[in-house]
Amino acid sequence: MNIGFIGSGHVGQALASLFAQAGHSIVLSNRHGVTNLQDVIARLGNSNIKAGTIEDAAAQEIVVLAFPFNTLSQVQPELLEGKLVIDATNYFPKRDGDLPKFIDHKIATSQYVANYFTGSRVVKAFNSFGVVDLPQLSALPAAKKIALPIAGAANDKTIVKNLIIAIGFVPYDAGELKDSFKIQADSNIFGFEGTRPELIAKLKG
Template identity: 30%
Template sequence: MKIAVLGAGHVGPVLARLALAAGYEVTIAGSGDPSRIEMITEFLAPGAVALSAADAVADAEIVVLAIPWHRFPSLDPHLLDGKVVIDSMNHWPPAEAPLGTSEEVARRLAGAQVVKTLNHVAYQDMEPAGGRAVGLAGDAPAALKTVAEFLERIGFDPVPVGSLAAGRLLEPGSPVFGVAARRQEFEKIIEEQS
């Protein structure tokens, strides 16, 4: 299975390393010309191939969005048609915002199957994953299964929290945001919030 990581900042290279260590083929794209991130990629995620966003996602089964939220509007939504997309981005919208961030992502990426996960884990706490519980939310059962299998293979313990609307439980300000927890504790926190 091929994984494309869009974003070469903090989160992207960490997830690329975890995926490579789990035996996945990994492509990674930053903004602009791939030659700008080749050296970073060789150093931070040796084995990942730096490509343009279009080339990176072309034959990937899973695409990880690890770009800054303010860059998301510039992403061509049609690049991700038919893809399983992990939304690991964060946004700090007003509390009264009508939609959670992944619901906004799914609305814009109407041709993709969006799963929210990994956004609530600080990049410096991602490796080693060591069985840390991570929540995942989504509306497509097949995509949730694919992402859960990916998360397990890279070392996390995936905990379903519900639909994309329930993904708000993973957003900044929630009790699980930035908390390192095992499954039982994570499930207890989520249950108290539901």
Template identity: 50%
Template sequence: MKIAFIGSGHVGQVLAKLFIKAGHSVVLTNRHGKDSLLPVTSKLGSAAQAADINSLGDDLDLFVLAIPFNGVNDLDDNLLKGKKVIDASNYFPQRDGRIPKLINHEISSSQMLADYFKVSTIVKAFNTIPVSELEGLANFENKSERIAIPIAGDDVKFKNIVAELIDQIGFNAYDAGNLKNSFTIQADGPVFGLTVDKKELSKKLNK
């Protein structure tokens, strides 16, 4: 697959490296323009390229949103319209400002993003495990002992694609339900920061 990143900070770069190792190609973008990303793409190799955020082609299979939540409103709300999107972001009030609807769980953060970008195929993933630990936790030897990555979304086919991607980088996907009720895997949820297998993750989410 050809995977584009909206945001290429630490989260984006780590995921890009893992996806490349799994045989995919990546396109990195950020708010500073593609020239600022040339040192990053040169380290990632020939499977990585940089692009300007508003000049992405139509040959992309999916997008990864990997920016601070407070940066979303700086993006064109049509940028991801009709696209397949993995939401790897987290909402932190102390960083992103107080948004009562999110703080009071009137709406999940990923549902708010889906509404903003007019996206129907969005899956929340890669937001609970500290990204600095991802590469070291990958397990390609024993699938039954893998760390589980929770995902949430409404489109079953796209969830399956994301689950396969998670498998390819050495983890197991755990289906945490739909986007509307994805509060449990947000930054203020019970599994944020946990690095456990599917069995333990299920216990935490089903208490």
């Protein structure tokens, strides 16, 4: 598949690398422009990964949001109209500001993202722990594969589940976006790396 990334920091680079290794074509972008990405592309060293503008990334089949939550408004909503969007962002009050609607769980952060990108199909994924260990964790044997929670509409989650499996992880269906509080950055599973049974037990704890 053709996958675009808006955001090319640690999250974007780690996921782009894994997707490219699985045979997908990647367009990495950020708000600083294509020239800024040349060193990143060279370091990743995979011909399936190319630099592009945000518009280039938005033109791909799937678009991954991998930028700080507080920069959401810098991406025009109509840019992702009709797209399958993977929301890998996290809201952190210290970085993004004290916003009661998120702190008090009046709305799930990914539901807010979906409401912002009206007309897009948003799936929450790849946000439950840091990306530093992703390459090593993706190579674990079947019995020890790490579970990654996802939330969103059923048909859209199927596509993302297949991506998760392709890069060496196990998907865990956490329901709809509106109920995705339990897999946010302020939940008890944030930072947790475990198998599917271990993740289920953690969610019940």
